[in-house]
Amino acid sequence: MRITDYELFAVPPRWLFLKLETSNGLVGWGEPTIQGRLETVQTAVDELVSAYLLGEDPLEVERHWRTMYQGGYYRGGPILMSALAGIDHALWDIKGKHYGAPVHELLGGQVRDRVLVHQWIGGEDREAIAKEAISRRNQGYKAIKMNATAEFRALEPPGTVERVRKRVATVRDAVGDDLYLGVDFHGRVSKPMVRRLVETLESYGLMFIDQPVLPEHSGFLSTLTEQTSVPIATGERFYSRYDFKPLLVEGAVTVIQPDVTHVGGITELRKIATMAEAFDVAVIPHCPLSPIAFAATLQVVLCSHNGVMQEQDLSFHDPAESVGLQYLDDPETFEFDDGYVSCPTEPGLGIEVDESYVREQSRADVKWYNPVWRHEDGGIAEW
The missing domain is CATH 3.30.390.10 (Enolase-like, N-terminal domain)
Known part of the structure; x- marks a missing residue:
């Protein structure tokens, strides 16, 4: 062959x-x-x-x-x-x-029967975010992630910090203490403000704070981790085991979030997860992408002891409304129940791509660029 x-x-x-x-x-x-x-x-x-x-x-x-x-x-x-x-x-x-x-069998076999998935919720109005969080809980999700803030200046007054706290508090009050709640800083917050924000959010029982600083400032993470009980996570903008190695050696994070589409695929993600296990660091892969990326990630998480859950944005609770699941021959390929996706049994990635639909959709002009944000003085802000 x-x-x-x-x-x-x-x-x-x-x-x-x-x-x-x-x-x-x-x-x-x-x-x-x-x-x-x-x-x-x-x-x-x-x-x-x-x-x-x-x-x-x-x-x-x-x-x-x-x-x-x-x-x-x-x-x-x-x-x-x-x-x-x-x-x-x-x-x-x-x-x-x-x-x-299935690929996970070739990687050594599964260590779990199903994988917990978390769902992102968006928006700026805190009451609207809380309603979406309740909706996701009612749809069967047990874990959600939200953004902490939009653009954030290098120094902010107490009122801005308080608005972030209220956003998180409103969502936590809405869904209660039995739901996992992650907060994504998205690298938008400067080092001087990160410590203040993390301290402000510490009482809300967060499953993690994601990307508290940009990857280029990762040397600060070990200091931050020592000063808080909140699990600190990063990794979606890291590209190999060599990027993650210093974080693990320095005890800088308690959760890593490698992305199977950016770290060299299944081969490297598996090695990163194994390396992190030696440091008692959890793996929650980043994956707001198509069912191909989700299926590839799932194969690794199924056979990694420290793969505690994974991200998705595919609306598993209702495949008919999912943009991504339409790229599969069977949009109901992934069995979703009680916040978990079950172990796939079909060969390979466990999915069958609808090639005719892919070809049809590829006729569209796909030109997507992330927004460029600016502060009120015209200076560029982190998106």
């Missing part, structure tokens, strides 16, 4: 899908997405597949990963690792289908 061809599909809302074909008819799907840079990562996929994969045996996943990563003098970073990630998903999908087994 050899890799013979590939296709890339940019589809709404902001995703890139890879179809990898083989000489015996097996097909693998992957998601080499990097939001807002689809054309750039598409070029990187073209270069990697053309230079290293065509004509090769798709079953040698580790060999191909090392070659595509280590074969380049310049390596790592969001573009190359996201391109490598989508290719890796597709190779594992092919390998699972070849052996008639």
Whole structure:
């Protein structure tokens, strides 16, 4: 069996899908997405597949990963690792289908039967956010995540901090103490303000505070972790085990959130999770993407002892309303019950992509860029 061809599909809302074909008819799907840079990562996929994969045996996943990563003098970073990630998903999908087994079985087998998932809730008005949180709880979710704030200046007065507290307090009061509640700072808050905000939110029983500072300021996280009882999380803008290593060695975080579309795929996510387990650090992968990325993430979480839950934004409670699940032959592929998604049993990633629907949707002009925010003085703000 050899890799013979590939296709890339940019589809709404902001995703890139890879179809990898083989000489015996097996097909693998992957998601080499990097939001807002689809054309750039598409070029990187073209270069990697053309230079290293065509004509090769798709079953040698580790060999191909090392070659595509280590074969380049310049390596790592969001573009190359996201391109490598989508290719890796597709190779594992092919390998699972070849052996008639889900990927998690090839990785050693499951350590749990189902995986808890968390759902993001958005908006700025705190009463509206609270209503959405109640709605999600009633739909069966046991864990939710919300943003702490919109744009946030390097120094803010007490009233701004109080507004953040009230947002979180309103949601916690609305859903009670039995729901997991995460708060995402999104790297919007400066180091001088982070300590004050974390201290203000400490009494609300948060499951974590995500990205309290930007990745380039991660050296501050160990200090922050020592000063609070709130679990500190980061990782969605990290790209390999080498990025996570100093955080683990320094005891800087209690939760990491690698993204299977940005850390080089299933191969690297599995290694990151195993490395984190040695430091008693939980893994809650970042995954606000398509069912391909979700399925790839799920395969790793199922066989990782410290994979306590994972993110999703696919409306599992009602597949008919889900934009993402329509890309599957069966939108009800993932069995959702009581806040959990059950262990898939089908080979490979455990999903069947509706190729005709993908082709139809790829006719759209998919041009998505994240907003550029500015403070009232015109200076750029973190989004």
